[in-house]
Amino acid sequence: MPKTAKRQIRKKGSLRIDIISCVPQLLESPLDYSIVKRAKEKGIVSIFIHDLRDYASGKHKKTDDYSYGGSAGMVMMVEPVYKIIKKLTRQRKYDEIVYMSPDGELFDQPMANKMSLMKNIIILCGHYKGIDQRIRDHLITKEISIGNYVLSGGEIAAAAVTDTIVRLLPGALSDETSALSDSFQNSLLSPPVYTRPADFKGWKVPDILLCGDHEKISRWLDSQAIERTKLLRPELLEK
Ligand code: SAH
Secondary structure (H helix, E strand, O other): OOOOOOOOOOOOOOEEEEEEEOOOHHHHHHHOOHHHHHHHHOOOEEEEEEEHHHHOOOOOOOOEEEOOOOOOOEEEOHHHHHHHHHHHHHHOOOOEEEEEEEEEEEOOHHHHHHHOOOOEEEEEOOEOOOEOHHHHHHOOOEEEEOOOOOOOEOHHHHHHHHHHHHOOOOOOOOOOOHHHHOOOHHHOOOOOOOOOOOEEOOEEOOHHHHOOOHHHHHHHHHHHHHHHHHHHOHHHHHO
């Protein structure tokens, strides 16, 4: 089973992601460093973070209110979210309007691959008890969960999804082939990786990696990936 998976790769044009949040500060640092930062600088992706409060009305710029039926916790109001989504969708066509939600479809590498081929994506982050159901019923086209646990807000989840997609865009990683050998491409985990020194206090890098025979090394890496997947995540091999 070759480790270099075939996945569809974006051919041209940059990706635009609009993230809507009532706590935009939570998104600043995760999307402002490293690979995502460089991808933005190269024009491979543009990421716009929208503060929901800018679309709230009244003196207090409220974006949440008490829940009907009296259950505990505040609910994000329809109007500010409606206004920003309508503003964006009037300007361009979006492939998906995503709501981050623990009851959404579980995010995984195939979903990230698919989203990396899109042109424009909106990601709405919930907070408090979540968003008024009517937004989900009428405006949202896709709901994504990053795992079976509950975060305080959708921002960390949106950052995880954005980061995963951006590193798949051609040119985002310095070595194009690098993303292909990552875990979950081709339903396999990544083989182990090593760097210098070759010997640290007697902890040695496997000899084969130093032998210089690229074909032999590549076969060894493939077998390591399969062994590791069998051991740690056998269900991936059943797919
Ligand atoms: N009452 C909701 C949870 C609200 S948590 C419920 O029980 O389903 C507040 C917000 O955090 C959610 O609106 C969502 O945007 C985000 N969030 C929490 N956990 C998440 C997860 N696992 N994946 C994606 N988003 C999540």
